[in-house]
Amino acid sequence: DDELRKLAGRYQDLPGFGGFFIVDEPYNPSPYARAENIFREVCPDAYVNVNFLPGAAYPSRDVYLRQLCDYGGLLKNGGTLSMDCYCFPEGGGVNEHGLFTNYEDIRRAGLITGCDTAVYVQSVGMVGGYRTPSGADLRYNMMAALAYGVKEIKFFTWGTPIAEEGPYTV
Numbered sequence: 634d635d636e637l638r639k640l641a642g643r644y645q646d647l648p649g650f651g652g653f654f655i656v657d658e659p660y661n662p663s664p665y666a667r668a669e670n671i672f673r674e675v676c677p678d679a680y681v682n683v684n685f686l687p688g689a690a691y692p693s694r695d696v697y698l699r700q701l702c703d704y705g706g707l708l709k710n711g712g713t714l715s716m717d718c719y720c721f722p723e724g725g726g727v728n729e730h731g732l733f734t735n736y737e738d739i740r741r742a743g744l745i746t747g748c749d750t751a752v753y754v755q756s757v758g759m760v761g762g763y764r765t766p767s768g769a770d771l772r773y774n775m776m777a778a779l780a781y782g783v784k785e786i787k788f789f790t791w792g793t794p795i796a797e798e799g800p801y802t803v
Contacts, residue, residue: 652680705746
């Protein structure tokens with residue numbers, strides 16, 4: 634905890650500093666709440682990013698909702714429940730069931746915990762899984778998120794991902 638406070642203290646008054654990336658897609662995010670609380674304690678205006686898996690990674694929607702709410706309930710100074718929601722399969726169309734199930738689950742968790750919500754919209758394709766979305770696809774994904782009350786829209790890439798990150802397409 635002291636090391637985290639010391640790290641956060643280095644950025645506390647740094648102009649232009651945005652925040653801290655803690656972890657992406659842990660199956661059980663709750664152990665990371667301690668780090669988020671410490672970062673927010675030292676840098677209350679910093680953005681702290683813990684990004685969750687989508688609901689399909691869990692055995693049931695109840696388990697997923699419990700994971701989101703357990704994490705949100707551990708946060709002392711507010712926070713954001715964030716997840717990926719990739720819904721444009723390689724063969725075309727939209728996986729609306731996955732999209733709206735995830736948006737509904739994160740919406741419910743946000744209401745239960747009082748946390749804001751965020752989603753990474755699908756901004757890239759992946760060989761063997763997802764097609765590269767069009768501009769209309771991105772607008773659809775973002776507007777659906779906003780309709781579900783999501784407070785923050787995130788993007789995985791700003792350019793071409795490096796090869797080590799996976800077989801992505803842009």
